[in-house]
Amino acid sequence: MVKTLMKTTALALVAGLVGGTAGAQVNLTIATASPGSVVYLTTAHLAAVASERGIANLQIAEGQTLTNTVLDVAEGRMDISEAPMILPFLLSRGMGPYSAQGEAGAALASNLRALYPYNAGGFFVFTMASSGVTSWDDLAGRTVFNGPPRGAALTNARQAIQLAAGLEDGPGYTGLQANWGQLNSMLLDGSADAYVFPTVHPSDRVILMESAGDVNIISTPREIFESEAYQRIFNMPGNIPIELPFSEAGYDEHVHLLGSDDGIMRALGTAFATVVNANMDYQLAYDLTAAHIETLEQFRNSAPMAANAGHGIVDQRLSGFCGANQLRYHPGAVAAWQDRGFDIPDCAEPQN
Template identity: 40%
Template sequence: MFKHMIAKSVVAAGLLMTPVAALAQATLTAETTSPGSTPHYIDTTLAAVLESAGIATLQITEGATLTNSVQAVAEGQLDMAPAPLILPFLLAKGIGPYSGIGPDRGAELAGNLRAIFFTAASAQIFGHYDSGAISDIRNLEGMRIWNGPPRGAALTSGRATVQLLAGLKDDGEGYESVQSPWPDTVSTITGGGADGWTIPEGLPSGRQIAIAAAGATKIYDIPSDLLNSELGQQIASAPGHAPYSVPVEEYRAAYAGNDITIVTDDDTFDSYATAFAQIVPANLDEDLVYKITTAYLEGQARFETGSPRGPYLFMTFGDLDGTSQGVCGAVDMRLHPGAVRAYEDAGHAVADCLRP
């Protein structure tokens, strides 16, 4: 049985790759987000798949800040993590949350990252309580908006969403930006710390259900005119984003029985997803990665049926063209050689731009 570690700090010591690969069943360190989130579901399901196959035991730290997790994988201190693709992009340039590293060291570290699969399940939403101060998502001036943890990909997307919806920049003027670590998100919002919130969420989101337990809420997609505007298309195609569209009736059905109203201006829930890669160090043993990726591909049904959010994970169980995964453009994220071999042995095509 895999060892399930609940902690908030980065795992400081990964296991050496060569001895690990030699064991019948490897023990690998991993970090993920808080329970109730899509990356958490994917990672814990992957752990169960690998354990059942006798391939690896994942020691998972929950509630991690993925900005730190990505750097830990790049430095070889961690074996696996879900990575919002904006983070390797920023790391490679040594900017944003990685500005202290600098471009040279950042590029070196980013070059140590490899993907084993991709997903784009968490789409940006905007929400507020029915009884709260917000009545128009295009008029947020003076409001307190929860827009992410203190730093990272979600905060970047959250700031962009408020700018797109209401024309307000997160510079301390126009609206009050509220941030908290992921494990404190629900308590911050339900405790009255924010008038509204914008968060990348899977479908359905346990976090949104928990928030609605404290009072009726509304969840909005990105209005069509804003999404199709020049700024909207810039944000939707920005590094780390991917298109997201689900029939609105399916979206509503996912929250049936909860006090949540879904608001759209047409028959689809349209937004931009946070594109993710499941990353490992480039020097992780190729045969081990091949076995991990093969087990992942063979476990498709388990991922898709183990949770109501399963059909909306948008995980890569088929051909990989790169563009649909949010890479092969501004974001340069290559597959691990072991993953390439696993996809091709399963009969799937892999674009040249994804090859290491």
């Protein structure tokens, strides 16, 4: 499947970067987030191994608005996109950023298929140790960065704060919104008392904060995380539980975990998948997925955060499939996973 990528400001031909592409069979377009994120890292790895194996040359459009590129894949204008799993659900309902699609959104969403899942991290509180914020309750009356002005990150950050501390943006604390590109400077200039955003650990942003002093990462307390009210949020498409031993987070002695009685970091997490159009050739989907699976160890060794992003986990609850989430795997992807000993949930397999 060869298509031309339209309306992109950041197009990179990965084949020219990694070399060894003479045997590649097709050219494919793929959209991803900005460099430095685990989302981009996932894309870059697939591009490299697909080229090395002669499967395809992947042209990467980086720094994209995934809301738009998921729609591009559904409509056949792009081959592959990284996707927060909430987006196929919203498209299927014609809701939020897809309200213009209305009832047609259901048919468009049915065109999407997943190759493999992963996650973009959990929502923790990040704060300088000198701030005096040592719990979610301490966010009361404070200025808290909670994401960009619009989008799933802001909604989930507000939700995480309300469930953990009973505080609403406005009456409970002053929410501060800014684009992701502004966050790095804000982490150091004192714009906010605390920050709530999704991240995979170890996070470059936490390490950046360390340059100004010791940093506290505040976990969702276990009694709250395990409560019935909190567990209900994992029934919503795109939400998954994140539980990670702090000893595996990769930080030095200047980063401290608070809010956990057993050394486990707990948070509301954001499920992602690499999605393609349902019409992608079966063998191509199989080969791309197989390349991903067979190089998981290589990927996990490619960057410190890569080991903690859930690649290779296809468990229904931990990957975010099924329930109200109608996204299903591509048949070629299912076969690739099953041929390598993984069990794909029946509810995540394609119906036709």
